[in-house]
Amino acid sequence: MVATTTDKLSFQDEQSVRNMVQAFYTASTEGNLSFFDNHFHHVERLEKTTCAPTGEYELDPRGHPRPVIECETQVTLIDETVFIGTAGKSGNEPGEFIVTHDKIKDFWKSLFLFLKSIPGNKYPKGGLRLTMGSTVVISGHGRVAWVADEPTMWINRHTAIAHKARFTAVLMREDSTNRWTFTQAHLSLGVPNGFPANLPNADPNVNTMGLLGIVTADEVLATAGLNQSSLLLATLKFLKAKALPASDWTSALGTSFLPFWASLPAGDHATFARLVAGNYASCGAKLLSLVTINAEAATRITMKWPLGTVLSVIHGSLSPQDKSLVLAELDQTLTALFSKFAGAHELKFQLVRTSSQNGIDDDTLTTTVSKLL
Numbered sequence: 001m002v003a004t005t006t007d008k009l010s011f012q013d014e015q016s017v018r019n020m021v022q023a024f025y026t027a028s029t030e031g032n033l034s035f036f037d038n039h040f041h042h043v044e045r046l047e048k049t050t051c052a053p054t055g056e057y058e059l060d061p062r063g064h065p066r067p068v069i070e071c072e073t074q075v076t077l078i079d080e081t082v083f084i085g086t087a088g089k090s091g092n093e094p095g096e097f098i099v100t101h102d103k104i105k106d107f108w109k110s111l112f113l114f115l116k117s118i119p120g121n122k123y124p125k126g127g128l129r130l131t132m133g134s135t136v137v138i139s140g141h142g143r144v145a146w147v148a149d150e151p152t153m154w155i156n157r158h159t160a161i162a163h164k165a166r167f168t169a170v171l172m173r174e175d176s177t178n179r180w181t182f183t184q185a186h187l188s189l190g191v192p193n194g195f196p197a198n199l200p201n202a203d204p205n206v207n208t209m210g211l212l213g214i215v216t217a218d219e220v221l222a223t224a225g226l227n228q229s230s231l232l233l234a235t236l237k238f239l240k241a242k243a244l245p246a247s248d249w250t251s252a253l254g255t256s257f258l259p260f261w262a263s264l265p266a267g268d269h270a271t272f273a274r275l276v277a278g279n280y281a282s283c284g285a286k287l288l289s290l291v292t293i294n295a296e297a298a299t300r301i302t303m304k305w306p307l308g309t310v311l312s313v314i315h316g317s318l319s320p321q322d323k324s325l326v327l328a329e330l331d332q333t334l335t336a337l338f339s340k341f342a343g344a345h346e347l348k349f350q351l352v353r354t355s356s357q358n359g360i361d362d363d364t365l366t367t368t369v370s371k372l373l
Contacts, residue, residue, distance in 0.1 A: 009140035017147060017180055021149065029127045031125045032127070033112060037105050040081055041101040051071040052070065056068045081099065084230060097227075097313070111128065131151060133150040137256040143175075144242055144244060145180065146168070146249060147167070147170075149168075150166060163189055166186070166188055166189075171183065184235070186231050188224075230314060232333070233326070236333060250333055258344060267345065268345070272341075273290060277303070285305040286305070289302045297370055298368055298369060298370035299368070299370075300366060303365050303367075304362065304364060305363070352367075353365050354366070
């Protein structure tokens, strides 16, 4: 197993974070609910102090009267722990976008009970078996660390079948105990091209993703878009709340995922643009056009990316101005990421958002991939 880190985490912290990820997989495999009870919590402490005169007076050190001021501090604790799974909302089912410690614990408890109840003793411990991937990417800054991995998820039908999963997480080291705990986590199965027909070992007579509540390809794609866009916005919100530069996270992601783009020929703006379009589509964007402009040695993509619902879930009620600021930060982050990939292939990446009077869901995004002059 290989671990990749930045110099902003000590070796000891890196090892602790990696051990915590392994502990997550072990707890899932063994149906250990106490792990999720003890290691999934992130409570923000908000303090607000108000002061007002009492109507009484006292003498200052010089003997002059002055009003007596009383101050009161109100402390609010907000649980912002997040877990994102594979299944999206369907009918009255809330889907696997879970916020707060108690709801996350209830989710894993229900999952373990469900697995244990499946006939044939296929999950005797009631756990979902996960094994760590060959490369675990760990980055961090001070008390905060983020992780990306591709673990193997073992789903039992007639026999145990291995599926490549995706796992990302944000962890924080507690001051009082010096231990690392999860504040955000995302575990899901990727969607291969041609789903469901080309899914390895798929049984045409059963719901391929039935374990996690997904039935059709359209539902899978819609859920993937919701998960990916939610993960992006939730992570940016978290980094901002902790006054951490998003550029560190972007740089770590760029370094981690650059090898997946390595096979592209230098200067092939058309192929690069199609990959960019696919990445946006996986986050829920709607492609309007993809045009190659030979005279400019460039390819231009036009799309819409409806994020109103996700913004409301992650940020609550926002003014139009605040929504624009959040989207500007998102666009800047993705521009930095794709620009890193483009630069490695002698290309230039540009993104322009054109705001719509009909709301952010109708904004038009135009990306241009061109050869470096």
